Amino acid sequence: MxxxxxxxxxxxxxxxxxxxxxxxxxxxxxxxxxxxxxxxxxxxxxxxxxxxxxxxxxxxxxxxxxxxxxxxxxxxxxxxxxxxxxxLRNQDIGVMFRKDNGSLTVAKTAFAEACAKFCAYDLRSFETVNGRGFEVLCQSLLDVAHKHSHPIDAKSIISDPTTISRRVHKLVDERRLELVDTLLSDLKKIKLFGVTTDFWKNKYSSESYLTVTLGKRQLVELQLVERQLDVVNWSQRQLVATIISRIRNWSHEKIQLY
Structure with a gap:
């Protein structure tokens, strides 16, 4: 036994x-x-x-x-x-989403209600539950549920805001290093590139910003590729020097400005 x-x-x-x-x-x-x-x-x-x-x-x-x-x-x-x-109550998430459109409609309705409560309870914008980032979040939750057959308390997997903030900074550093390596490789192959700026203002905070973008023309495909380098607060003094300093810091001394 x-x-x-x-x-x-x-x-x-x-x-x-x-x-x-x-x-x-x-x-x-x-x-x-x-x-x-x-x-x-x-x-x-x-x-x-x-x-x-x-x-x-x-x-x-x-x-x-x-x-x-x-x-x-x-x-x-x-x-x-x-x-x-x-x-319907007993189907696991994988089975339910592989069923006919009727089951999917029921699931979408339940999820829409959950999103409505999320926006209402936390006073979030309706656009919060839309976009690529939200899709990544939802897919991550579905993957977690699929890997575990037992119920999971939501609080047990929600990280502290400070942890999320640190993770954002870490992701930024990782992506910047990847982008620097890509740019260094591209700059060896192309001869035409330019840096453009875009001035915009946050209507809620009234703060002004300047976006710095690097654009390069790939001669073989005749395709324009743009990559955002940095966003600078317009209120700072010595703007030109600030932009150059930001780009140098951003590039981790891998891209030299002459």
Missing amino acids: AGFKLEKENVKSKLEQGILKTCAKARLATASWWDTFLRIKDDKDNIIPFLQCTKCFSILSYEVDKTGSSTHRSHAQNCFGGGAAST
């Missing part, structure tokens, strides 16, 4: 590690208690003789020719108060 329990715990551990994955019930499985469980498959998509409850995430053994259904029916009644949960 101890060995059998250990085997179930091993299955659950491999699910959490992503070695094993859950999948929907077989089409021929019509019993109502099936809506409470997901089948489990290995990395080769072979179904193994275990099921996982979609509410408490317990692992139960199941073999078509050997296992009766009374244990599973009883478990479903205990977990969901006498009845099996709805099919």
Whole structure:
């Protein structure tokens, strides 16, 4: 019995590690208690003789020719108060998004409501829940949910704002170094390039800024490529000297201005 329990715990551990994955019930499985469980498959998509409850995430053994259904029916009644949960409620995120457009519509509706609450509770702009950055955030959350079969408390994965701020600065430094290497390589191949400026003002803070952009013409493809170098606060004195200083600091002394 101890060995059998250990085997179930091993299955659950491999699910959490992503070695094993859950999948929907077989089409021929019509019993109502099936809506409470997901089948489990290995990395080769072979179904193994275990099921996982979609509410408490317990692992139960199941073999078509050997296992009766009374244990599973009883478990479903205990977990969901006498009845099996709805099919939509029990689907894991991967299965739900692979279903027909009807299921996707329901998921989009639920997500839209969550976004509305996010904007309302935190007084965020509606544009906050739009754009490439927000897509990256959502995809990251979906990937986290897919890798873990057990519920995750949102607070446990939300970082402190200070941590986010430090990470932003680190990402900026990493991207700048990558861009410097790219520019150094390009400048060896091209002869035409120019630095342009764009003056703009933040209507909320009334602060003025000057964006410095490097543009280069690729002679082979006849294509203009632009890369933003820096954004300088217009209120600073000695603007020309400030721009040169910023670019030199930005380039980490890899690009020399003559």
